[in-house]
Every structure is written in structure tokens, then in C-alpha cells.
Amino acid sequence: MxxxxxxxxxxxxxxxxxxxVYFIWQKKDTSFCYLPNCRTLQDIRLKKRAFDPEVQQMINSKVLDTAIISYTYLNGSVDFSKSNTKLKSCKRYKIHSEFNNKTYEFDVENCDSIATIKNVTIK
Structure with missing residues (x-):
């Protein structure tokens, strides 16, 4: 030959x-999160959501929508330089996202069983 x-x-x-392999993986609906940004967002997504009273007020007054929060948890960018990942109890992350020509910055406290949004800045 x-x-x-x-x-x-x-x-x-x-x-x-x-x-x-493509058709097998397509039916299993698998995802591969190897990078730190993807792993952090996936960890936050899987936990119960909670909101600080200020953030809850923003949601109630329709300044902030839960669709924006879901979009940020899927497509956001974690700013590790502004995050505090050295805490032993609950780590704090700054997550940036753009949605409908607005920039959102979420301050999320990630504990063992719950992820609490502490503050949201809209630019």
C-alpha cells in the first residue's frame, strides 16, 4: 500500500x-468546564439563589430581571482580580455581563449550599 x-x-x-462521537455527546447533553471561569459559574448556577434586600428590591421594582441573572450565570465573566477567593467560609466573586447594551456587575457570595447576590451595579 x-x-x-x-x-x-x-x-x-x-x-x-x-x-x-459527535452524535453520542450531542444526545448526552454534556458540558466540559475545565477553565476556572466556567467552573465557578457552574458551581454558582447549581446552588440555591438568594438575594440581599437591596437586590430583591431591584427585582421587585423591575430594574433587574431574573433573566439577566440567569444569562449572567451562563455567559458572564468572573473577574478573579477583584474577587476574594481566599476566604474559608464563603468566597466572593465579581461577575461581569453585558445584556441589552447595559453592563452588569454582580457581587456574589458563594457558600456551601447557597449563592447570594450581595450587590448589582448597572452601567
Missing amino acids: SFFQRLAFYLFGALLGCIV
């Missing part, structure tokens, strides 16, 4: 394997 025939067989097998 020549080199080009072996290369063609290899590429055909690799392509077939990629297609099979």
Missing part, C-alpha cells in the same frame, strides 16, 4: 470516529 492510500484510510476512519 502506498503512503497516500494509508493516509486516505486513516482520514476516513478518523472522520467516521469523529461523527460517531
